[in-house]
Amino acid sequence: MEEVQAAVTAHLDQVSGLVQALSSELRSGIGPAADSLRGFVRAVDWTEPWLMGLMAFHASLLLTAVGLRRHANLQFFLLFLAYSGVYLAQKINIYLAEHWKSFASRNYFDRAGVFISVVWSGPLIFISIVSVVSSLITLCQLMIKWKRAELRHRVRLARDKQE
Missing domain, CATH: 1.20.1280 (Monooxygenase)
Structure with missing residues (x-):
């Protein structure tokens, strides 16, 4: 039972980390993508x-x-x-x-x-x-x-x- 609980906790921690990473990327907006696009246009x-x-x-x-x-x-x-x-x-x-x-x-x-x-x-x-x-x-x-x-x-x- 403890193994199942540990596995579920580990899985929840992993999902939590993914949600936080996604949340921070969404908060940063399209700024990084726009910067990459501007850099590409200027380089050509x-x-x-x-x-x-x-x-x-x-x-x-x-x-x-x-x-x-x-x-x-x-x-x-x-x-x-x-x-x-x-x-x-x-x-x-x-x-x-x-x-x-x-x-x-x-x-x-x-x-x-x-x-x-x-x-x-x-x-x-x-x-x-x-x-x-x-x-x-x-x-x-x-x-x-x-x-x-x-x-x-x-x-x-x-x-x-x-x-």
């Missing part, structure tokens, strides 16, 4: 031509996703391309880490892939989310149209039966 030379080209690519891809919101097949193709880009991010990171001197002033491509995740995968995932939300909205509108047509058809059938 955003005026490099290849980065500006990459940002233009992502902006044009986003505008394409918004512009094609009524074309389901093209939306799914765009979604496939975006997810393929995210899937290939690790291979792209390895390649760019080996050849960074030919296009960049600094080697941004670490082994963990943080930089490529932020500037390549992050925007692609955002564009994918926009595409999926747009497709869901289109699907909901189509379901509403279909249901209205079904209700009109039922009213016509009911009217025909009465006559």
